[in-house]
Amino acid sequence: MRFLCMLLALVCLACERSQDAQPEAFQVGLLTPGSIRDAGWNQSAYEGLLRVREELGAEIAHQVTRTPQQVEEGFRDLAARGFELVFGHGFEFQDAAAKVGREYPDTVFITTSGSTVRPNVSPIVFELEQATYVLGYVGASISRRARLAAVGGVKVPSVASTFMAFEAGARAARSTVRVSVSYIGSWTDVSAAREATLAAIAEGVDVLIHNLNEAAHGFFQAVRESEGVLAFGANRNQNALAPEHVLASATIDIPQALLLVAREVESGSFQPRSIRFGLRDGVIQIEWNEGLLARVPADVKREADALVTRIKEGALEVPRAGF
Amino acid sequence: MRGWRSVLAPLGAIGIALVALGLLLLLLGADPLRALGALMGGAFGDRNALENTLLRMCPLLLVGLGVALAFRCGVWNIGGEGQLYLGALAASALATRVLPDAPALLLLPLVVLGGALAGALWGGIAAALRVGRGVSEVLSTILLNFVALLLVAYAVHGPLQEASGAYPQSDLFPLAAQLGLLPGTGRVHSGLVLALLLPAALWFGLFRTAAGLRLRAVGLAPEAARYAGIRPERELVRVLLISGGLAGLAGALEVSGVTGRLFENLSSGYGFTAIAVALLARLHPLGVLPAAAFFAALSTGSGAMQRVAAVPAVTVQLLEALVILISASFALPRRTD
Missing domain, CATH: 3.40.50.2300 (Response regulator)
Structure with a gap:
């Protein structure tokens, strides 16, 4: 019983601390369908996210989302916290991006591959x-x-x-x-x-x-x-x-692609479209x-x-x- | 009396699990206060978080009830995941291929019932193997999970694949096959009401009807039950049908209430976590409600732990598994009590 009380106190304390004011940095999130230590698709996206932090001084957040519902939760939560840009790393993120994108018009949602385009939703297409x-x-x-x-x-x-x-x-x-x-x-x-x-x-x-x-x-x-x-x-x-x-x-070069898109969004020059990257972009x-x-x-x-x-x-x- | 113990033991188990979680976070170099704060915030912090937790609770509750019922009867149904997938598969086939143009009044009940029936059928296969060939249901239900997963994979790459053929997923359900939202919520589907009513209904069935008595009698002592004129085989078949049906229902509600499509990775292991739910509930239908809520909160909160506290996903999975292990093993009712 005593440790339950202590635990409760601990949790209250923790809630208190998590409500600190957020700094006004450019915020970029990433959802990947699998572990970022896969030496492949997911890892390269995470490397891209780190590059965005390095080059643009962005504040970053990442989550592994394995089911459609986790995807929606991740998108919605990051958007609600004021993230300007959230990447969903795969075609399977399109539906959720379109759905959550409607609710949070101030956040740009980018899916790596896919075809769904909305005013604040765009896919990156690798040629x-x-x-x-x-x-x-x-x-x-x-x-x-x-x-x-x-x-x-x-x-x-x-x-x-x-x-x-x-x-x-x-x-x-x-x-x-x-x-x-x-x-x-x-x-x-x-x-x-x-x-x-x-x-x-x-x-x-x-x-x-x-x-x-x-x-x-x-x-x-x-x-x-x-x-x-x-x-x-x-x-x-x-x-x-x-x-x-x-x-x-x-x-x-997935990291390069993420960085190019992040630059657009940060500078305000982002236009919704199928973002095609090929030999010309070095991607x-x-x-x-x-x-x-x-x-x-x-x-x-x-x-x-x-x-x-x-x-x-x-x-x-x-x-x-x-x- | 065992009344209060059956409440305190699970609570103690949750407490121990949370303390262990804090210690492990400390050990792994994360800030445990920040991480636990994120966990709580992610599970209950605002409306979005609450809705997420409710949505995840729904399948855990339904599958957990089925598992609890089966375990009560001494039937080890480990196949909740497969039964859930089969329910989702049947519901998607009905909604997108068989009757896509039927009116909502007809289509929606058909989709939901069809899912439940398919889940029951999947449980029924294990029952038939056990009764007919003496195959342990532990093995058959586990193995049928794989068959169900592969069937779903085949369906979304083949006959149920979306019309555009672009991605391994079904077409979007017609609106008439999608569950309505609960008034006042952004995303919580009306199937949750059904799920919330079931614990009480099953409690009544289990403890206040002759059928429930037979089921429990077989679980306690099959041979004694047989001596009392109960046929254990019949109870086994019945409970596997109900258990599979509940999991199938969960699958149908997922596709028609949450995703609107069939995917390969529809479930984040709900069918397996549901076993922990049932154990934490000490196999009591009413206990499944808070137990499902706890595991749902853990699962939504752990997502926030990644996003807010930057705890790596693998660590979060490790923690989830640890909590399941501790809470289930400490809450397990002894056979002698």
Whole structure:
């Protein structure tokens, strides 16, 4: 009984202290669907949040939200506390952003990927297709048998779109190229990814790309086991995962994207729209494995660089699925 | 008497758990006062917080009641999570595919009842396996959780996926299939009223009817019950149907009252936390109400602990698990009392 009283006193004291006045800093929040120590999607968003704090002196808050209801709670609470900007890290945050956005017009809600646009709600769209197009071009140019493959996790439009661009790039280099696409039905199944990759290689494929999360380890395992096979990394720089095989990675600089949006919101220049980030913004990049560049003929590398320049200038529109 | 003990033991358990939580926060280098303040504020601090807590209480209450009832009968239903998902799945299929154009007066009851029936069916599978093949319901209900989760995954990637095909989620429920809000609240759906009435109804059923007596008799001593003319198998089937039905109802209310869609990660483990709810309530239907409120508050408050006090998510999860462990084990009724 005595410790219950003490506890009560403790709690009252705590409530007292939590009501301190907030300073007038730029406040930026982030909700992630998973742990920020995943060395991937969520961690990069948190790094972005830290960068926003560093560069803009913002006050930050973060929460892991695993269910739609937690998402709504997180959005609503941060908005009610006067946060100017809240990121929801994934398409699954759109509904809640639109809903809470209506109630809190003074807060800007940004979802990383998605398509919902409202006066204070916008998605960031990463045009990874620009990079996979160029890699497809390179892949088709160097493949000995003109056989390419793409291994995906789950067949969602954003992933299918990166493969579509990969194939279009390959065809632009060599109209006879064959690109086989397979999905393993999971983001995390390492052995399924390995098997799908080995199956493609057994059919004569010698250049591969993927779009997998944790399961990517299986993809690189298979590539490491197969002689004479080249591969591309996706989403992050994965050149070190199989340094003898990975020629380049199509990377997304998520921290940079978050910082660019935060700058807009802080300066008051933010306009609601689908915020597209590609090669031009430096958010999407092609990172080459310097150790393997010798495998790429000089003229192919030159053409690839020229493609990058044309995409940056807007002279070349890379095909992407509408979603 | 055991009357007051059954109230004090859970309260003591909660007290011990909260003190342990404070100590652990201190150990992990967080400011325990600030974190606990955030926890309380996040659970009860303002209207938003209160509504969040009420919304989370609803599934915990329903599944918790089902678990308590089953445990009373000596049936270890660990499948609340799967039964909840199946309820949500059936409700979503009805609302978005089978009868999307039906009028609200018809559609809403169908969606809610359909969810409950699907949950009952899922519990019924475990019952049939136990009665027919002697398969322990502990195993079958746990394993059926995975089957249910995969079925939902299949549905939102396949037959129930939204028309645009963009994301693994169902279409938004038509308005006629969405539960109305309680007047005066921003988000609390009317299903909560139903959930709040059920503890009293189940208390009456359990302690004031012959059916309730049979159920409890089987839980206390199945062979003695059989000698008294009760068929334990029949009680087992019945209680698994009710227990699954309550979890299925919880799932239906989640999709039709909170999210308006089916997702893969609809539940934050409500079906498992509900076991702790039932244990903290010492398997008493009326006790499930405060126990569900406590765990709901813990869960909403822990979100605020991340946002306000910057306690990392993993630490918060560790704390939640610790509180569940302590409160459930200290509140567990001894079989001999």
